[in-house]
Amino acid sequence: MLSYRHAYHAGNFADLLKHITLIAIAQHLGKKAGAVQYIDTHAGAGCYNLTDEKALKTGEFAEGIAKLWALPQLPPLLADYRAQVATLNPKGSLTRYPGSPWFAANNLREQDTLALCELHNTDFPLLKAQFKGDRRVRCFHADGYQQSLAMVPPASKRGLIVIDPSYEVKTEYQKVVNHLQALYKRFATGIYALWYPVVDAGRLQQLEYNLKQTGIKRIQLFEFGLHRNHEMPGMHGAGMIVINPPWTLKQQLGENINWLIEHAYAGTGAYWRTVDIAGE
Numbered sequence: 178m179l180s181y182r183h184a185y186h187a188g189n190f191a192d193l194l195k196h197i198t199l200i201a202i203a204q205h206l207g208k209k210a211g212a213v214q215y216i217d218t219h220a221g222a223g224c225y226n227l228t229d230e231k232a233l234k235t236g237e238f239a240e241g242i243a244k245l246w247a248l249p250q251l252p253p254l255l256a257d258y259r260a261q262v263a264t265l266n267p268k269g270s271l272t273r274y275p276g277s278p279w280f281a282a283n284n285l286r287e288q289d290t291l292a293l294c295e296l297h298n299t300d301f302p303l304l305k306a307q308f309k310g311d312r313r314v315r316c317f318h319a320d321g322y323q324q325s326l327a328m329v330p331p332a333s334k335r336g337l338i339v340i341d342p343s344y345e346v347k348t349e350y351q352k353v354v355n356h357l358q359a360l361y362k363r364f365a366t367g368i369y370a371l372w373y374p375v376v377d378a379g380r381l382q383q384l385e386y387n388l389k390q391t392g393i394k395r396i397q398l399f400e401f402g403l404h405r406n407h408e409m410p411g412m413h414g415a416g417m418i419v420i421n422p423p424w425t426l427k428q429q430l431g432e433n434i435n436w437l438i439e440h441a442y443a444g445t446g447a448y449w450r451t452v453d454i455a456g457e
């Protein structure tokens with residue numbers, strides 16, 4: 178039973194971090210000619226209407242993309258991110274927000290390929306319709322865990338695998354670790370980007386610990402939080418755990434998110450945290 182719908186959360190602060198990370202990695206991969214295989218294990222619907230009742234019900238995008246929409250200037254990665262979202266909002270007001278598959282397609286090249294997995298019966302047709310005619314893209318109405326395992330290593334040996342579950346089921350915290358281990362065994366040079374929510378401090382510590390125990394090398398964690406009060410209910414932070422990150426990623430994300438905290442979240446308790454979970 179899939180009850181999570183990303184339409185309620187699109188464009189929130191967690192998407193902001195996830196999608197600038199995705200842009201930065203895709204652009205890094207684009208610096209070399211070899212084809213890139215992108216795999217999105219949990220693709221969602223592909224694009225979201227911020228004026229529909231789902232988005233308005235939570236209003237979460239107000240704490241994400243809307244925070245920087247009208248700022249006069251931004252550092253380069255955030256400026257690029259906003260400019261890309263602006264192409265979907267040509268009239269200037271923020272009404273549409275894209276998902277991870279759109280950012281990937283927009284930042285990858287002609288020679289690259291995208292595999293997008295989505296299980297939800299309502300979101301899958303929306304996803305498929307969005308990429309109709311894009312010959313680089315294959316959409317799978319399938320379990321992203323199984324599908325991604327079947328697709329690595331890619332022939333070009335260059336790949337980015339984004340894993341973005343909703344963690345509705347608590348066993349997912351262990352499942353993602355087991356899955357990364359299985360993928361890494363087949364494709365140790367791929368770049369992996371795992372999203373996680375900060376809801377429960379204990380669960381997050383366990384995730385970091387379990388990842389360290391895998392023996393996988395070069396793991397970095399990047400986290401953007403709205404506040405550190407773990408007593409308050411709900412998601413108050415979110416992060417990306419990246420295996421084999423581009424060597425500039427930590428600095429690039431840090432400069433952009435710290436700037437954003439200073440200019441758009443000043444005095445709110447928002448924070449930026451990075452951890453080198455495993456080195457060389």
Ligand SMILES: C[S@@+](CC[C@H](N)C(=O)[O-])C[C@H]1O[C@@H](n2cnc3c(N)ncnc32)[C@H](O)[C@@H]1O
Binds near residue numbers: 192294297341343
């Ligand atoms: C957090 S949303 C994805 C958001 C998207 N990655 C983005 O950034 O725009 C998670 C999605 O995964 C889907 N999903 C859940 N379990 C899945 C599975 N095992 N395989 C594929 N999709 C799954 C859900 O239906 C939901 O649409």
